[in-house]
Amino acid sequence: MSLNKKTIEDVNVEGKRVLCRVDFNVPMDGDKITDENRINGALPTIKYLISHGAALILCSHMGKPHNVFNDKIKLNKKEKAKIEKLPEAEQAEATAAALEKAKKDVTKLSLAPVAKRLSELLGQEVIMASDVIGPDAQAKAAALKPGQVMVLQNLRFHAEEEKNDPEFAKELASMAELFVNDAFGTAHRAHASTEGVTHYLPAVCGYLIEKELRIMGKALENADRPFVAVLGGAKIEDKLNVINNLLEKVDTLIIGGGMAFTFLKAKGYEVGKSLLDESKIDYCKDMMAKAAEKGVKLLLPIDTVCAAGFPDPIDGPVDTTIVDSDKIPVDKEGLDIGPKSRELFADAVKNAKTVVWNGPMGVFENPTLAQGTLAVAQAMADSDAVTIIGGGDSAAAVEQMGLGDKMTHISTGGGASLEFLEGKTLPGVACLDEK
Ligand code: ADP
Ligand code: MG
Numbered sequence: 007m008s009l010n011k012k013t014i015e016d017v018n019v020e021g022k023r024v025l026c027r028v029d030f031n032v033p034m035d036g037d038k039i040t041d042e043n044r045i046n047g048a049l050p051t052i053k054y055l056i057s058h059g060a061a062l063i064l065c066s067h068m069g070k071p072h073n074v075f076n077d078k079i080k081l082n083k084k085e086k087a088k089i090e091k092l093p094e095a096e097q098a099e100a101t102a103a104a105l106e107k108a109k110k111d112v113t114k115l116s117l118a119p120v121a122k123r124l125s126e127l128l129g130q131e132v133i134m135a136s137d138v139i140g141p142d143a144q145a146k147a148a149a150l151k152p153g154q155v156m157v158l159q160n161l162r163f164h165a166e167e168e169k170n171d172p173e174f175a176k177e178l179a180s181m182a183e184l185f186v187n188d189a190f191g192t193a194h195r196a197h198a199s200t201e202g203v204t205h206y207l208p209a210v211c212g213y214l215i216e217k218e219l220r221i222m223g224k225a226l227e228n229a230d231r232p233f234v235a236v237l238g239g240a241k242i243e244d245k246l247n248v249i250n251n252l253l254e255k256v257d258t259l260i261i262g263g264g265m266a267f268t269f270l271k272a273k274g275y276e277v278g279k280s281l282l283d284e285s286k287i288d289y290c291k292d293m294m295a296k297a298a299e300k301g302v303k304l305l306l307p308i309d310t311v312c313a314a315g316f317p318d319p320i321d322g323p324v325d326t327t328i329v330d331s332d333k334i335p336v337d338k339e340g341l342d343i344g345p346k347s348r349e350l351f352a353d354a355v356k357n358a359k360t361v362v363w364n365g366p367m368g369v370f371e372n373p374t375l376a377q378g379t380l381a382v383a384q385a386m387a388d389s390d391a392v393t394i395i396g397g398g399d400s401a402a403a404v405e406q407m408g409l410g411d412k413m414t415h416i417s418t419g420g421g422a423s424l425e426f427l428e429g430k431t432l433p434g435v436a437c438l439d440e441k
Contacts, residue, residue: 007431009223011438012210014051014186020059021152025182026051026212027199029189029418030066030120030157037119045124047418051188051212052128052155061150063181065138065158065199066189068120071111073165075137079108112163121157128155135159138167139177147181167198175202188212191419193434194426200434209438214418219435221415222362222426225394230359231257234391235427236351236382238263239365239399242283244424248364249293251429258303258354262343262367262378266307266331269294273306275332279315280340305354307331309344311368311375316341320371342368343378351378352385361386364397364424370406379403387412396423 028048033040048064055062072079081089081104089100118134125132133156135143143158150156161167166174175198179185185207187193192200193215203209211219225233233256237245242265252259261269264281271277272290297304310331316339317324328344329335343351355361363386367378386393387409395401396417404410417423422432 007436008440009219009227009435010441011216011219011435012441013216014054014210014212016441017184017208017210019055019184022060022184023063023147023150023182024055024060024184024186025063025065025179025203025207026055026186027189027192027203028052028064028066028212029191030064030117031068031191032120034068034114034119039119039123042123044418045120045127047214048188048212049127051186051214052124054213055186056128056153056155059152060184061152062155063147063150063158064155065161065178066117066120067162067167067192067199068117068160069111069115069162071115071160071162072108074109074112074163075140076165079105081105081108115160115163117157117160124155124157130155132157138164139174139181144181161197161199168195170196170198170202172202172205174198176206179203179206182207185209186212187434187438188214189434190215190218190417190422192422193419193432194422194430196433201437204437211435211438215435217415218417218419218423218426221392221394222396222417222423225360225362225392226255226427226429229255230392232358233360234258234260234354234358234362236260236262236355236361236363237265237365238367238379239397240264240281241365242268242281242286244421245365246283246286246289248424248428250296252427253293253296253300253302256302258305258358259297260305260351260354262307262347262351262382263365265365266343267340269306270331270334273332276334276336277340278312278334278336278338280334303354305350307343307347308350309346310334310340311342311344311378312338312340315339317369317372317375320369321373324372324374326374341372342375345377348378348381352381355382355385355391356389358389358391360392360394361389362394362396362427363400364395364420364427366399366403370399370403376403380407383407383409396420396427
């Protein structure tokens, strides 16, 4: 995938209607925004566009709503499965209740509170459309003047958005003369608002995507060395795949967190009740062989913090023991890397010139099990390397530790950054115009 993409600075936006895909998928509590980082993240692109005379139409998804603009709201698979498990006599009533709840998505997942907050942050009016491609949005877009801003309603209120329906994309595009994508978090999905619209409009990236491509692209194509990648966390099925590509690029690969145990198992060790993906044991063996063949240093935890089980609640008290990683008792679960591993990993990170980190080293939500994650985060903060964080929980861990501004780059898209590191083409980036 070529990363040489046009940005908003490469095109003339003056007097143009610009459709800009942003990530306004912020956490809500009722109609209160509980974390407005994503709105703030979009501001540089928004401010550039309006100060250069664009009439700006912003669009985003929020949450996973139902198809609320359709008369026949349908329940999703998860809801259906839940209802099918109920006794037959209760199913009709449960279905009706779930449908009633689904209709509330219109208010619960509305982007109106975001438009309101954006208006405060920009110090100017922000016009809210009551629909996405319907008559209200069309009329408001047509009346929009240079420097004005409007927000379309939640894109995913239309099932056509995620299906990348060409008619839907065409109508969305018809409101504008230029498309800007600044939502890296959805760039790994070919949806109507990320890929579909680019069939009808010239398409460039905003500042957020530009930064992701510049910093992560350089790490993958031409990293300052030594290049160290640190992988951890719990989503093993997703993450093990990235290892194959990273072994082509890095000098050292560190594996901790829940991911490590499939490797330890592949080495023939007992892992007790620890997180394990049986189906990937052979893959891990292949990856260890590949690392040896390529001369890549593969570091696994040499000691492990164990407990009788996963803490409940997650931040509740927990009794731990520290054992060497080849001596995990059958009835214990490994929940963090031990002190010897912390030192080993931190040393490798400190001597690096580029570090990419995705996934915590342990159950960092629990203070007793956060030491491994803290050690890696601190080593990254102390080093003069280019430091890149991908992954929602890793980013949260770094922020929680107050080390966010010591990092070069915290990616705005967990899944997208992982697919980028895997060497996959991101459809929402590939479709943007070349310089
Ligand atoms: P990210 O969001 O950074 O991509 P993941 O979502 O893959 O990371 O994983 C984060 C979760 O992994 C955290 O909630 C953390 O508690 C959990 N985790 C880390 N180490 C372990 C472990 N050894 N066992 C179980 N869960 C773990
Ligand atoms: Mg996560």
